[in-house]
Amino acid sequence: VGHGAKPTVDRSSVHEALREAMAYVLEVPKDEISDASAMDEVGVDSLIASQLVVELEIRLDVEIDVAVFDQISPQSTVSEVAALLADAV
């Protein structure tokens, strides 16, 4: 975990970084990303989820365990995914 020592990243930072990453990858304004939106509603599939994880690793300077993909479903909301990613950092 991390490029060396385990970084400290709080859950709210992961949540905020996810919203920013989604805005960047999906090319939509950040305020259009609702916490209650499901992944399939906003068009996030496994490819776009991959793009998001790449973006999050860069933005947060962490490594994310890609096994988290097994826990994310098309019905997972933005908030739920943020929580899962925070646990995977």
Place this chain on the structure above:
Amino acid sequence: LDGSWDVAVLATAYRVPDRVVTSDEVQDRVLADGGLRLPKGLVEQVTGIVERRQVQPGTLPSDLAAIAGQDALQRAGVDTTEVDLLIHAANARDLGEPATANMVQELLGARRAAVFDIANGCNAFLTAMSVARAMLCADQYKTALLVCGEVTSASIDYCIADSRDLKTKFAGLTLGDGGAAMVLRRVSPGACSPTLGSIVLASAGEHWRISGVRGGGILEYGDLDNPSNRYFYCDSSELQRVSEELFPGVLERGLTGMGWSKDAVDHVIPHQVSLGVVDALRSLMGNERATYHDTLTRFGNTGAASMGIALASAQHTISSGERVLLAGVASGWSGGVGCLTW
């Protein structure tokens, strides 16, 4: 089918190069070439591909095609001089002109054969099966050799700038090299098996921009210095969206042509793109009894060779009388379904 002839599959065969390249090694190459660090294990996690094979520099599509073709002829007990129709069906080719089938003809010594290439993205091999069947049933030819030599590794763009760039370049990271072949013969009805049944191909040309390789045609002439023209690109999300809309109808037509229900299928040979795509087909079929054959984890996406490789790999597990379904979507957009009775 005109009812006068069956078209029997005398043999199938595949060959892959010896060199194994793991998904982790592909990610290392991405880091080395473009500086983008992909999350550890990402390609394998998302696609299910553990490793793929890649040729040594200098190996041509015709080399892979001819080796697989030679194996198939040997398994069929057919001499090369008996082949009167030879089709190379792949995305890769040796030259812009002539057809790669000419090189294969020379390598195999199949001097009696009429030869040509078929291009139809990753559905090229299935398309060749359909074309060959029609030509055999029309009494024009008796024995056809279909070959496919995919050197996809030359089309992988490892230089990925950032997460947005990954959108159209991720699919390239799944590619692997390989060759497939099939020997077909016109026979009297019921004379031997397995036989080719319904093959349905459908296309939606308005979606041609979703995926492909830009180079190699006249469109490239104004942009010859752009190295990205030689690389495969694919908006996999869009391809999946279009396929979810269009492929169910193709599948229905293919099964109806055979009088098969989805539940009647015993073996499914999907185009090997990712485990997600295979799962989507499994959901569409709703048939948990069938065996879904996978060469993806070991060989990756071998383009037009993938269904041929998977079929040849699975053939020893298929029993006489069982129903086999080939299914794939490809650049174009095209969808294809092929039915075989073993």
